[in-house]
Amino acid sequence: MCPVRLWNGKRAWLVTRHEDIRAVLSDDARFSGAMANPDFPAITPARVMVDRNERAFVGMDNPAHDAYRRLFTREFSVRRMQALAPAIAAIAEGLLDDLEQSGPPADLVPALAVKFPSLVMSALFGSPYEDHEFIIRCAVARHGLTQSAADAGTKARELAAYVRRLIDAKEADPGDDMVSRIIEEHVKPGRLSRDDFAEIGAMILRAGHDTTTNMIGMGTLLLLQNGEMRRRLAADPALIEGAVDELLRYVSPVQFSPRRVALEDVEIGGVTIPKGEGLFMLLASANRDQAMFARPDTLDAGRDASRHLAFGYGIHQCLGQMLARVELRIVFETILRRLPGLRLAVPLEEIRFKHDMQIYGVHNLPVAW
Amino acid sequence: MIRIYIDEQKCIGAGHCVRSAPDVFDQREDDGIVVLLTGEAPDEQAPRLKKAVELCPAQAIRIETTE
Numbered sequence: 001m002c003p004v005r006l007w008n009g010k011r012a013w014l015v016t017r018h019e020d021i022r023a024v025l026s027d028d029a030r031f032s033g034a035m036a037n038p039d040f041p042a043i044t045p046a047r048v049m050v051d052r053n054e055r056a057f058v059g060m061d062n063p064a065h066d067a068y069r070r071l072f073t074r075e076f077s078v079r080r081m082q083a084l085a086p087a088i089a090a091i092a093e094g095l096l097d098d099l100e101q102s103g104p105p106a107d108l109v110p111a112l113a114v115k116f117p118s119l120v121m122s123a124l125f126g127s128p129y130e131d132h133e134f135i136i137r138c139a140v141a142r143h144g145l146t147q148s149a150a151d152a153g154t155k156a157r158e159l160a161a162y163v164r165r166l167i168d169a170k171e172a173d174p175g176d177d178m179v180s181r182i183i184e185e186h187v188k189p190g191r192l193s194r195d196d197f198a199e200i201g202a203m204i205l206r207a208g209h210d211t212t213t214n215m216i217g218m219g220t221l222l223l224l225q226n227g228e229m230r231r232r233l234a235a236d237p238a239l240i241e242g243a244v245d246e247l248l249r250y251v252s253p254v255q256f257s258p259r260r261v262a263l264e265d266v267e268i269g270g271v272t273i274p275k276g277e278g279l280f281m282l283l284a285s286a287n288r289d290q291a292m293f294a295r296p297d298t299l300d301a302g303r304d305a306s307r308h309l310a311f312g313y314g315i316h317q318c319l320g321q322m323l324a325r326v327e328l329r330i331v332f333e334t335i336l337r338r339l340p341g342l343r344l345a346v347p348l349e350e351i352r353f354k355h356d357m358q359i360y361g362v363h364n365l366p367v368a369w
Numbered sequence: 370m371i372r373i374y375i376d377e378q379k380c381i382g383a384g385h386c387v388r389s390a391p392d393v394f395d396q397r398e399d400d401g402i403v404v405l406l407t408g409e410a411p412d413e414q415a416p417r418l419k420k421a422v423e424l425c426p427a428q429a430i431r432i433e434t435t436e
């Protein structure tokens with residue numbers, strides 16, 4: 001537990017241990033995740049604007065959170081995701097075909113890390129693929145650390161308005177996609193308003209595009225830097241599923257989040273957090289906590305990393321995590337099988353890491369094979 | 370034997386239980402909420418069930434060892 005002073009002069013707490021983060025995130029009676037609360041801690045002024053514009057269940061406490069989330073859980077169930085795997089694998093094969101045809105060198109960030117989750121989300125959600133650049137611009141305006149507050153606010157409204165128009169279009173001309181299914185199951189019977197669905201849809205689009213992209217970039221780089229792990233996974237692809245959790249543990253792409261505000265004085269990790277003060281969960285720190293993971297700084301394909309907190313914990317734990325796991329397993333399996341000679345085409349110093357973002361990853365990944 | 374209890378009210382449909390022990394847990398087709406395929410499992414299943422309890426982010430699963 002580490003007290004810090006925020007840019008606005010308020011005091012907040014960094015929660016760094018695995019045990020303490022689990023304790024905070026599973027105690028939603030005393031720690032609120034309501035982003036509308038004026039005491040909710042924010043890392044930048046732009047983030048305050050994002051929080052004020054958050055109208056989906058990621059920014060709500062119970063009972064409202066569960067009531068909304070349950071309308072969407074079946075779309076992300078384990079069996080549903082397993083059933084999607086062949087279609088997702090076909091997308092990965094197609095992108096590898098394109099890479100092989102255009103030949104080395106290539107920047108794997110635009111060519112694969114961005115395109116793959118965008119194509120998957122487009123097929124699953126029903127947003128036309130050609131809109132993915134707009135969606136990513138909106139996600140980056142939320143996840144950046146350097147954007148203006150005005151831009152963060154505008155892009156949040158623009159994405160919700162975009163999904164609102166998509167709902168109208170799908171209502172007139174339904175397809176085999178999430179938007180059409182939710183309209184039929186929940187909007188038409190009156191369980192979910194079109195405006196609420198637009199806000200939730202915007203949240204799902206942002207989350208589905210930007211996070212997986214960063215894990216593909218960082219994960220591939222780590223495989224290139226760790227020959228031993230790479231050889232093991234190439235020789236025994238059954239290990240890749242567990243390795244995905246280990247990569248998630250090691251990278252922990254989401255930073256400065258989840259956040260909570262204490263609703264009363266609460267003792268946690270030996271200190272008393274006064275009512276009204278904010279807390280930032282440092283997931284990356286929890287995932288390197290020696291009390292939970294032996295040799296935490298070692299990337300180890302053989303370890304059981306399933307207790308990592310890269311997807312958060314408690315009622316807000318990532319809704320899309322089973323999709324992300326299937327996507328990552330398939331993309332790493334396809335890369336290892338089809339590009340055995342993959343290597344960095346530039347020295348490591350030329351890789352630009354996302355120190356300017358709340359979701360860690362790489363801006364570029366020039367490779368040859 | 371191990372007796373298994375679930376709390377549907379708490380479940381958020383994250384699916385760790387189905388991943389850990391697919392022959393014990395499932396998610397309802399209509400809303401993704403946990404269902405038990407069996408209320409009891411033999412003692413050998415303890416490690417997988419303990420893992421499901423620990424991974425469940427909503428503390429919706431409880432197990433008890435019975436004679």
Ligand code: HEM
Nearest residue numbers: 057058207208211212215254258311312316318319320324
């Ligand atoms: C590697 C990929 C991903 C990572 C590391 C990740 C991480 C996270 C984290 C840490 C949270 C918790 C936020 C909080 O408590 O404030 C979260 C929530 C969420 N994620 Fe993900 N995510 C990933 C992929 C996805 C995908 C692919 C989707 C959807 C298609 C998605 C949708 C969501 C949604 C809707 C929430 C809010 C859940 C709630 O509040 O109940 N995520 N994610």
Ligand code: SF4
Nearest residue numbers: 380381383384386425
């Ligand atoms: S792990 Fe817990 S929250 Fe997730 S589906 Fe199973 S019971 Fe529900």
